[in-house]
Amino acid sequence: MTTSSTASPALSFDYRDEGLVFGPDFVFGSATASYQIEGAFNADGRGPSIWDTFSKTPGKVWNGDTGDVACDHYHRLEEDLDLMQKLGLEAYRFSISWSRIQPTGRGPVNETGMAFYERLVDGLIARGIKPLATLYHWDLPQALEDEGGWTSRDTAYAFADYARLMGERLGNRIAGWITLNEPWCSAYLGYGSGAHAPGRTNDVEALTAVHHLNLAHGLAVKELRAVVSADAEIAVTLNLHVFRPEGETGPEALRRVDGLANRLFLEPMLNGTYPADVLADTAGITAWSFIHDGDTQLICQPLDFLGINYYSTNRVRIWDGKGERTNADGHKPAPGTAWPGAGMVEFLPQPGPYTEMGWNIDPAGLEDLLVSVHERWPDLPLMVTENGAAFADEVVTGADGAPAVHDVERTDYLHRHFAAAHRAMQRGVDLRGYQVWSLMDNFEWGYGYSKRFGIVRVDYDTLERTPKDSALWYSRLIAERVLRAG
Numbered sequence: 226m227t228t229s230s231t232a233s234p235a236l237s238f239d240y241r242d243e244g245l246v247f248g249p250d251f252v253f254g255s256a257t258a259s260y261q262i263e264g265a266f267n268a269d270g271r272g273p274s275i276w277d278t279f280s281k282t283p284g285k286v287w288n289g290d291t292g293d294v295a296c297d298h299y300h301r302l303e304e305d306l307d308l309m310q311k312l313g314l315e316a317y318r319f320s321i322s323w324s325r326i327q328p329t330g331r332g333p334v335n336e337t338g339m340a341f342y343e344r345l346v347d348g349l350i351a352r353g354i355k356p357l358a359t360l361y362h363w364d365l366p367q368a369l370e371d372e373g374g375w376t377s378r379d380t381a382y383a384f385a386d387y388a389r390l391m392g393e394r395l396g397n398r399i400a401g402w403i404t405l406n407e408p409w410c411s412a413y414l415g416y417g418s419g420a421h422a423p424g425r426t427n428d429v430e431a432l433t434a435v436h437h438l439n440l441a442h443g444l445a446v447k448e449l450r451a452v453v454s455a456d457a458e459i460a461v462t463l464n465l466h467v468f469r470p471e472g473e474t475g476p477e478a479l480r481r482v483d484g485l486a487n488r489l490f491l492e493p494m495l496n497g498t499y500p501a502d503v504l505a506d507t508a509g510i511t512a513w514s515f516i517h518d519g520d521t522q523l524i525c526q527p528l529d530f531l532g533i534n535y536y537s538t539n540r541v542r543i544w545d546g547k548g549e550r551t552n553a554d555g556h557k558p559a560p561g562t563a564w565p566g567a568g569m570v571e572f573l574p575q576p577g578p579y580t581e582m583g584w585n586i587d588p589a590g591l592e593d594l595l596v597s598v599h600e601r602w603p604d605l606p607l608m609v610t611e612n613g614a615a616f617a618d619e620v621v622t623g624a625d626g627a628p629a630v631h632d633v634e635r636t637d638y639l640h641r642h643f644a645a646a647h648r649a650m651q652r653g654v655d656l657r658g659y660q661v662w663s664l665m666d667n668f669e670w671g672y673g674y675s676k677r678f679g680i681v682r683v684d685y686d687t688l689e690r691t692p693k694d695s696a697l698w699y700s701r702l703i704a705e706r707v708l709r710a711g
């Protein structure tokens with residue numbers, strides 16, 4: 226897997242192309258996730274998830290923020306649906322809170338929780354917006370974590386049951402199903418570095434979680450296929466990492482981290498095998514005996530598209546043991562490591578500019594990534610299921626006296642990444658659509674409410690929504706299908 230091009234012919238351009246045309250079938254949308262926006266953490270029978278527990282554990286989340294209220298989307302559904310329609314979204318990617326449906330992760334449906342998603346999906350369809358549903362965006366029911374979470378094989382089977390149940394109830398209305406969002410984060414940040422819920426820091430557990438998440442994906446695809454409409458698409462979303470190797474040791478560093486971050490998911494899911502070199506690299510940590518006979522065949526299910534989340538790039542080499550070591554992997558601070566068995570890899574600071582997350586802005590990385598995945602799996606359609614940027618927005622009073630946010634940097638970021646996606650399509654990539662992260666400002670995990678990714682501003686005191694200039698720019702792009710500067 227070469228998500229790792231050193232240089233692409235595109236690097237000399239600034240990606241501020243204008244006039245690029247997107248065809249009528251390209252699906253413009255926006256994305257959110259349940260814990261990040263819904264709030265209503267204990268309403269109508271919802272059970273606790275690992276993020277409820279983690280966010281309420283002192284010191285885990287910036288400022289002690291939690292998702293208890295978040296954007297209160299649960300109670301403001303109609304207003305948010307109207308907003309999506311006003312912006313002209315063609316698709317909306319949301320995630321389902323497992324513990325709203327099955328409060329303990331198993332057992333009968335909590336009908337009030339299900340009714341919320343039925344209202345959401347029906348409301349989207351009534352407004353001509355395609356529902357794209359993610360089954361798992363990190364909010365594991367706490368009861369399942371208490372039984373071992375993703376280190377337990379049973380969790381994969383419980384997930385498959387939940388997937389079937391959702392397929393039975395919504396399978397005739399969802400245009401696209403996404404089993405998992407970014408299993409890399411669930412496994413390595415949840416069980417390795419401890420930056421995310423459940424906050425464990427154990428290399429063996431992180432690698433075990435990788436396999437059980439892969440297995441959960443495969444089992445869920447099988448269950449969904451059995452019950453959803455024939456025209457519903459089924460996919461998974463991966464946050465594939467783009468690594469740029471630095472110096473002589475760069476290629477070896479790249480092989481190691483590309484193996485952990487990308488190939489450990491892509492290869493079982495798309496080829497039905499685990500990468501032998503990664504199993505060998507990590508043999509000192511685990512013998513991988515949790516992979517049972519037949520698992521890789523189960524994991525490898527035909528997919529209708531692959532969802533790719535992209536934000537920035539990494540520069541890597543093997544640490545030479547001299548001087549001060551940098552560790553700019555973009556997922557710090559954390560008590561443990563997100564890179565089991567790859568402690569010798571040094572993440573070098575990237576040249577700027579940066580977003581408010583400290584992540585470098587590199588649209589060429591998106592073009593490189595889409596092209597490299599396409600070259601490896603030419604028949605697999607792709608969709609950008611997340612891309613966007615956090616900036617410190619300022620609210621001003623607009624000409625009409627109403628609040629306004631002139632988020633020039635976010636608009637420019639989106640413009641350049643849409644240009645990169647367009648160029649990838651010109652190079653043959655079958656890219657089906659693009660879901661901007663995020664529809665609205667929300668709970669940014671360990672960073673709480675300190676980082677704003679929304680194209681719509683949320684005032685966390687009044688919960689008022691204000692479309693930022695980036696939202697107005699996006700609305701125009703969707704209407705005209707021609708890329709222009711902000």
Ligand code: IFM
Pocket residue numbers: 258261407534611662669670678
């Ligand atoms: O907010 C997250 C989202 O939940 C998953 N992908 C990355 C986003 C920005 O960090």
